[in-house]
Amino acid sequence: MTVHTRLLCRIAGAALLGALLAPTFAAELVSKPEAETMVKKTVAYLKANGKDKTYTEIGNKTGQFTDRDLYMVVYGLDGVVHAHGANAKMVGKNLMEIKDVDGKAFVKERVDMAKKKVPFWQEYKFTNPVSGKIEPKAMYCQPHEDLIVCGGVYIK
Incomplete structure (x- = not known):
């Protein structure tokens, strides 16, 4: 040879x-503990750098707030998306009435849960940007002032 x-x-x-x-x-x-850590990291960044810089960084798909199938989303208490790490077209849209494939108004539920001012997990179904398929998802959310910072994991 x-x-x-x-x-x-x-x-x-x-x-x-x-x-x-x-x-x-x-x-x-991504695991649930990794999602929780990323949400907490995002809230800390938000506190230190303000909304505009945070929203820009969340929108950067190769930035520090995206990891495998995990991305951050920030909602207002009115259901309007302020930042979305997987789909920039969602920014500025009011998703209060959006429902998953099972009819669950998950953003409305998320806003209602956030009004209690404590972090929480929420389950629903959503399109996984990695697989392109609708999959069960668990979203960890942390309310901060008039915002809800969330990051989720797809459940297999």
Whole structure:
């Protein structure tokens, strides 16, 4: 076997190994504790840097507030989206009446829960931006002043 042939075999082997391992890494989902930590980190950033800078950073899909299938969303107590880490088209929209596939008005429920001024978990169904499929989701939310900062995990 020539040096060139051996090199090609090694490259092919490395590519095959990478292809076999990639689904394992891609399938790794964010955990509930990781989501809670990210929401708390986002609220701390919000307190230190203000709304505008925080909203811009949340909208940066390669920024510090996006990790695998986790992204941050900020709502007002009126149901209007102020920042959305997965879909910038949602910013400025009032989602108070939006319902999941089971008919659950999850944003209205989220706003009602946030008015108690304590962090909470909420479950509903939503499109996973990684898989493109509607999946069960648990959203961790922390009220802050007139805002609700949320980040969720898809449940398998």
